[in-house]
Amino acid sequence: MSAIGNVLWLLLGGFFMGLGWWLAGLVAFVTIVGIPWGKACFVIGQFAFLPFGKEAISRQALTGQEDIGTGGLGLLGNIVWFIFAGLWLALGHVGSALVCFITIIGIPFGIQHLKLAGLALAPIGQTIVTKEVAQAARQQSAEAVVAGLRSGR
Template sequence: MSLIGNILWFIMGGFFMGLSWWLAGLLCAITLVGIPWAKACFVIGQFAFLPFGKEAVSRKSLTRQDDIGTGSLGLIGNILWFVFAGLWLAIGHLMSALLCFVTIIGIPFGLQHLKLAGIALAPIGKTIVDKHVAASM
């Protein structure tokens, strides 16, 4: 079922939101300071291309240990991200979700956009895993 959802998602607009994540990643990668955010953008951009069957989870809950992105530096990074790019990507996903919710068949796609909008607000310290891995946590 995830394969069909991902194919329809990609054709019906997920491609554009994935490209917007990658564009944000390219803009972040221009500076050396933005490289951690660029890495997050490329990982989540790939997730935005094919979101069905996957979940974003905290690396701390997955590995049971802190790292640089799940501690206080990750919090600072997420605040900076929210101010400069996260809010805009979240608005893009919210607008796309509203368009999807207009039709009954678009509701699953709208839910995926809402999931991605939440991730857009604070992506540092998250990783993408299969749904069954996220359910076992």
């Protein structure tokens, strides 16, 4: 089912938003300072080309550990990103979502665009994994929280 969704996604506008992410990545690489953001743009751009069957998840939720992108520096990076590129990519996804919402068939694609718009606002500290991996990570995190509550921590 993911394959069919991805093919329809490419035909119904996902291709152009993926190119938008890659263009933002190229601009970031040209600035030299933006290389970390550029790398993220290419990863998320690949996700924007074929989003069905995959999901963005916090690296902290995935690994159970905080890293440079999920802490204070990640927040600062997301603020810089939002100002220079995130807002514009998010607006592109919201506009694409509105076009998709015109038809009933386009509703799942519009929802996917809105998920990507949210990711466009703050991508630092996120990673792209399959839906199964994301679900397993959330399940393990929930089990750890329950175990901590039961032990009185």
